[in-house]
Amino acid sequence: GDSVTQMEGPVTLSEEAFLTINCTYTATGYPSLFWYVQYPGEGLQLLLKATKADDKGSNKGFEATYRKETTSFHLEKGSVQVSDSAVYFCALRPGGGNKLTFGTGTQLKVEL
């Protein structure tokens, strides 16, 4: 079946550091890929998405590129802020389906 694998957390960075959170997936066909963010005590918010190979999703300085050859959708940000501290979830939706499969989440802590 479909699955999403994320790097283990927590990831602790200093403010203005470069961020990469790895995400790889297993799916048949051509899934859509998503990153969701969950701030402390809140629900999930869609951060960005990509619907086909080589698409780049971007939002709030974050970006991720849909790489079909490596089945990856790594999240990156050039300069993180304390306010980016949250849990980040990678997810996929199979082509033609309506159910999301989530990774286990990666906690990011940004310190001054």
Added chain:
Amino acid sequence: SQTIHQWPATLVQPVGSPLSLECTVEGTSNPNLYWYRQAAGRGLQLLFYSVGIGQISSEVPQNLSASRPQDRQFILSSKKLLLSDSGFYLCAWSVPGHEHTQETQYFGPGTRLLVL
């Protein structure tokens, strides 16, 4: 614009008691609706989804049930809670019928349930 509400925000219940969590969506018609659970330190698990009134699909066998009595209302229930039912319950919706927008699920603020 569309909004999604969940209540209560937090709930503490004894083992063996019943449960009813409610989710409502405003600003859209005939949405697909979803219930997820996030156990402490773990990812999200899809519990139920619904494509219309009275139409419920269960993803995992468990102590919970779901109902959709109205188009934009989705209820998660249990007759007798277990300790293992503790977690963060998230409701989500998506737009059916348009392939591009159907791909995105929008989440509510969640209900934190603690079973003691």
